[in-house]
Amino acid sequence: MSSTYPELKGFYHLRETIGSGGFAKVKLAYHALTGEKVAIKIMDKKALGEDLPRVKTEIAAMQELCHQHICKLYQVIETDDRFYMILEYCPEGELFDYIVSKDRLEEEEARIFFRQIVAAVAYIHKNGYAHRDLKPENLLLDEDQNLKLIDFGLCAKPKGGMDNHLTTCCGSPAYAAPELISGLEYLGSEADIWSMGVLLYALMCGYLPFDDEKLSQLYRKIKNGKYEVPEWLGQETSELLAHMLQTDPKRRINILELIEHPWLNHGFNVPVEWSSKYKRTLDEDCITELAVHYGKGRTQMESVVTKWKYDYLTATYFLLLEKKMKGRPVRLLHRPAVSRNTPNPK
Numbered sequence: 038m039s040s041t042y043p044e045l046k047g048f049y050h051l052r053e054t055i056g057s058g059g060f061a062k063v064k065l066a067y068h069a070l071t072g073e074k075v076a077i078k079i080m081d082k083k084a085l086g087e088d089l090p091r092v093k094t095e096i097a098a099m100q101e102l103c104h105q106h107i108c109k110l111y112q113v114i115e116t117d118d119r120f121y122m123i124l125e126y127c128p129e130g131e132l133f134d135y136i137v138s139k140d141r142l143e144e145e146e147a148r149i150f151f152r153q154i155v156a157a158v159a160y161i162h163k164n165g166y167a168h169r170d171l172k173p174e175n176l177l178l179d180e181d182q183n184l185k186l187i188d189f190g191l192c193a194k195p196k197g198g199m200d201n202h203l204t205t206c207c208g209s210p211a212y213a214a215p216e217l218i219s220g221l222e223y224l225g226s227e228a229d230i231w232s233m234g235v236l237l238y239a240l241m242c243g244y245l246p247f248d249d250e251k252l253s254q255l256y257r258k259i260k261n262g263k264y265e266v267p268e269w270l271g272q273e274t275s276e277l278l279a280h281m282l283q284t285d286p287k288r289r290i291n292i293l294e295l296i297e298h299p300w301l302n303h304g305f306n307v308p309v310e311w312s313s314k315y316k317r318t319l320d321e322d323c324i325t326e327l328a329v330h331y332g333k334g335r336t337q338m339e340s341v342v343t344k345w346k347y348d349y350l351t352a353t354y355f356l357l358l359e360k361k362m363k364g365r366p367v368r369l370l371h372r373p374a375v376s377r378n379t380p381n382p383k
């Protein structure tokens with residue numbers, strides 16, 4: 038059978054499709070050298086049409102962002118007809134489905150998830166990015182029930198930094214800030230805070246604060262900023278929501294106040310840990326295993342890996358690091374039978 042994805046042959050073993058959207062599909066796969074599961078987002082350039090720049094935006098953003106609550110990009114393959122993004126696999130699917138399965142979350146569980154969301158958003162804002170499409174469908178659960186943020190196709194890195202205004206109206210209407218849908222200039226950071234307010238409401242209520250089948254009606258409700266406060270939302274939760282779903286962006290809570298907010302820190306004696314847990318330095322064990330596998334000296338291996346070309350080597354390094362962080366052996370699955378001084382058979 039002719040291989041539909043020849044560029045992946047030998048590097049990844051493809052399995053079933055786990056997601057399909059407009060111009061892309063996501064397939065489960067195994068990275069051949071480590072045996073680790075990955076999710077491969079396959080995009081057809083023709084089907085993308087004028088959405089092609091979104092893919093470049095997403096790739097550029099995800100190559101810069103490396104955080105425990107952001108879905109990790111391992112490798113990018115571009116051919117004449119396609120883009121492949123090899124990404125972290127999250128076996129528990131979307132937070133959206135998790136909320137639906139439980140109707141709504143108790144305060145304690147919502148707090149744990151919300152701290153992770155705030156950590157991810159604080160990190161991307163610190164790095165000059167606004168996500169602009171925050172919603173439960175874009176938050177995936179890994180095997181430890183930790184959240185991973187995905188879909189950076191609508192994100193923005195305002196020229197000159199996060200204090201500069203944006204104008205493009207984008208994202209999902211129900212999560213969009215009033216200033217964004219009014220076509221006014223807005224700050225990406227402020228719009229993301231609003232969306233997180235809608236997200237927190239959805240976590241704790243199981244439905245949206247602003248909803249209407251008619252888009253014009255939905256917009257009116259958002260601009261009006263009035264929403265129902267069910268009795269199970271405590272006093273403190275309601276106050277936090279009121280400060281996030283503040284229609285005036287200048288009076289809306291900001292990310293640093295959010296991190297310190299009492300509601301987020303109830304029962305926690307450490308503030309939200311928003312900095313990345315990934316170290317800047319290369320991991321010795323991973324470099325050693327790669328050097329042995331490719332028959333190179335460590336120094337040479339280090340200099341090749343630090344080029345971060347997001348090729349198969351970058352993916353292999355990151356996946357070895359994943360294995361180490363999960364306490365699995367830092368081993369590649371098969372080593373060439375040849376010894377170090379035999380020339381590569383090519």
Ligand SMILES: Cn1cc(Br)cc1C(=O)Nc1[nH]nc2c1CN(C(=O)N[C@H](CN1CCCC1)c1ccccc1)C21CC1
Nearest residue numbers: 055056057058061062076124125126127128129130174187
């Ligand atoms: C749904 N599901 C159920 C299980 Br069990 C695992 C999954 C699952 O999708 N896991 C998973 N791991 N890693 C990924 C995924 C899904 N996934 C995604 O990137 N999923 C998004 C989901 N978006 C949310 C709103 C619109 C589309 C997607 C984008 C384009 C086409 C299809 C799906 C990645 C690659 C990052």
